[in-house]
Amino acid sequence: MPNAAQMSEAIHTLTKILQHQKDLGDDKILLQENDLATLRNLPQQFRQQFAARPAIAAASPPVVNAPSQSQGPATTESHPNTPPPTATETTSPNKRDQLNALAREVKADEAYRCLGTLGTTMVFASGNPDARLMLIGEAPGPEEEQDKKPFRGAAGQLLDNILKAMKLTREEIYISNVLKFRPLPSNQQDAAASNRRPSKDEINAGIKYILAEIDVVKPAVIIALGGTAAHSLLETNAPLKDLRQQEHHLKGIPVIVSYHPSYLIHCESISADKYKKEKGEVWRDMKLALQKLEHSARG
Ligand code: URA
Secondary structure (H helix, E strand, O other), X not given: OOOHHHHHHHHHXXXXXXXXXXXXXXXXXXXXXXXXXXXXXXXXXXXXHHXXXXXXXXXXXXXXXXXXXXXXXXXXXXOOOOOOOXXXXXXXXXXXHHHHHHHHHHHHOHHHHOOOOEXXXXXXXXXXXXXXXXXXXXXXXXXXXXXXXXXXXXXXXXXXXXXXXXXXXXXXXXXXXXXXXXXXXXXXHHHHOOOOOOOHHHHHHHHHHHHHHHHHHOOOEEEEEOHHHHHHHHOOOOOHHHHOOOOEEEOOEEEEEEXXXXXXXXXXXXXXXXXXXXXXXXXXXXXXXXHHHHHHXXX
């Protein structure tokens, strides 16, 4: 049976072919009965794949070529139709409904919104609510506000490379942030700058929602990316280097701590050696997370 990535690629290719035919003016396609049967079978195969899928252990370190950090405008427009978390067909309706309800709660939360230090475009989460692996970052930035999805900018591209090396796709996992709104630059001069760290008040306002998301998704393993995620989820101020390469627990779920992709981008700007070293460290963390996933699938 093809794996999830192969099936996802096949569907992507099929979509492209159909779009191409449509662009050429074809509004009908001829399908053989056996092709039709294959297509009908795909959702079922997907469901089985995700339900039974153990984590794939990758052997080589990720190729993480950090792109240069692009700086988007400080978008602060309102959020009329913020999309709910992306859900695949395999998602249980119950989880999807619960996440949608949570997203509505976030939007309506006066305490959160009244801080006055955050953007107004909500970036809730993306990926598969039935995922066994949940990645948690800090907060959206300008690019994420624009797409209304987490990890879209330079850090997101780097994360994609890491996931690729883990033989995982964004569709298989669930990605979220501690904060659902972008911490705005504190003064006009910084307005063009990308991100700032969230304040304690901002984290306090947002933490209950990410904890509620964990309750809904119930992943087998969580990866906390960077200090904000690790410290707020694990309620510690310990240095990141001391938290890495250990198994922590949150609500009984193993939590693996790693550096934030933005940190790797920062390292690359310092020196190639530093980047290589820290990239290797991140890869060690990801391998540990994969091991935990495999372990939980077996047992
Ligand atoms: N950094 C984060 O922590 N989250 C994002 O979504 C983007 C950048």
